[in-house]
Amino acid sequence: MTTVATPLTTPTAPTIGFIGIGHMCSSIVEGLIASGTDPRTIIISNRTLAKAEDFATRTGVQVAENNTDLIHAVGSGIVILGVKPQQMEALMEEIRESATQASSIIVSIAAGISLITLAQWAHSSQPIARALPNVAASVRQSMTGLAYNSNVTEQARNHISQLFTAIGRTQDIEDSQFSTFSAIAGCSPAFTFEFIDSLSRAAVKNGLAKKDANFIATQAVFGSALLALNSELSVADLSNTVQSPGGTTIAGVVEMEESGFRAAVLRGVQASINRDKELG
Ligand SMILES: NC(=O)C1=CN([C@@H]2O[C@H](COP(=O)(O)OP(=O)(O)OC[C@H]3O[C@@H](n4cnc5c(N)ncnc54)[C@H](OP(=O)(O)O)[C@@H]3O)[C@@H](O)[C@H]2O)C=CC1
Numbered sequence: 128m129t130t131v132a133t134p135l136t137t138p139t140a141p142t143i144g145f146i147g148i149g150h151m152c153s154s155i156v157e158g159l160i161a162s163g164t165d166p167r168t169i170i171i172s173n174r175t176l177a178k179a180e181d182f183a184t185r186t187g188v189q190v191a192e193n194n195t196d197l198i199h200a201v202g203s204g205i206v207i208l209g210v211k212p213q214q215m216e217a218l219m220e221e222i223r224e225s226a227t228q229a230s231s232i233i234v235s236i237a238a239g240i241s242l243i244t245l246a247q248w249a250h251s252s253q254p255i256a257r258a259l260p261n262v263a264a265s266v267r268q269s270m271t272g273l274a275y276n277s278n279v280t281e282q283a284r285n286h287i288s289q290l291f292t293a294i295g296r297t298q299d300i301e302d303s304q305f306s307t308f309s310a311i312a313g314c315s316p317a318f319t320f321e322f323i324d325s326l327s328r329a330a331v332k333n334g335l336a337k338k339d340a341n342f343i344a345t346q347a348v349f350g351s352a353l354l355a356l357n358s359e360l361s362v363a364d365l366s367n368t369v370q371s372p373g374g375t376t377i378a379g380v381v382e383m384e385e386s387g388f389r390a391a392v393l394r395g396v397q398a399s400i401n402r403d404k405e406l407g
Pocket residue numbers: 146147148149150151152172173174175178194209210211212214218236237238259260261262313314
């Protein structure tokens with residue numbers, strides 16, 4: 128039974144840079160620090176410098192005044208690009224020369240932007256990887272998809288893989304699979320929070336305090352996920368173990384099914400996949 132990710136060993140790891148310290152990159156940095164990474168080996172830059180400085184004061188990471196300074200500081204290490212998909216082309220153009228000169232390895236975490244598109248915005252020799260993490264990175268429980276272009280060496284792949292293994296679990300996927308991966312791993316924390324909130328509201332309707340209901344529903348979902356990860360049974364079979372014949376669970380499952388629960392999830396995931404494809 129294991130839920131704890133492997134720590135990133137800082138003494139041999141190259142310096143890591145983050146451009147754009149928003150929700151996702153701050154979660155990754157928090158997770159790395161929780162894994163034992165020395166914050167002084169991490170450097171960040173952000174359009175609004177004050178935000179990067181506040182984050183650095185809280186965490187002990189270094190701050191670069193601009194993106195070019197960050198690339199020069201990182202050199203041949205890993206630079207993670209954490210800006211919005213719509214901002215990615217301009218950023219790639221801005222750092223194209225410096226990244227090539229410094230031999231930096233670029234890792235984009237943007238939804239919707241394929242490796243092929245990223246490569247079109249870079250020099251032909253540029254090593255580029257794609258990563259799709261989720262916000263559970265901050266507690267070292269991300270599910271991260273990874274893909275690399277042919278310029279990324281075996282050693283660099285290992286560094287990137289180690290970095291994301293320090294903040295959760297990883298899976299190598301095809302560039303073409305990212306839209307689907309993103310919907311069920313990148314977006315699904317939000318879907319899960321919505322589900323937990325719905326469980327909790329139903330309990331509040333029946334008289335439980337919201338704070339208690341949130342805790343109870345969250346632990347129940349966490350325990351179910353942990354059980355599913357560690358069980359040899361499929362999730363469908365695990366569900367059957369809870370549904371006693373003529374019992375309370377099957378009554379609830381049937382009512383949810385008749386209210387369109389599964390159809391709503393399928394449609395929601397499909398909408399996220401479609402939106403991801405529109406961003407590219
Ligand atoms: N949020 C999530 O759960 C996930 C997000 N992603 C991807 O991660 C990326 C970031 O998302 P998220 O963190 O939510 O977005 P945020 O808006 O929270 O963060 C984006 C950050 O980028 C900064 N920024 C914008 N342009 C530049 C620039 N040219 N140079 C330096 N910094 C810049 C912004 O600065 P400023 O402070 O000025 O706004 C902001 O801090 C997106 O591409 C998204 O698709 C992937 C998986 C999950």
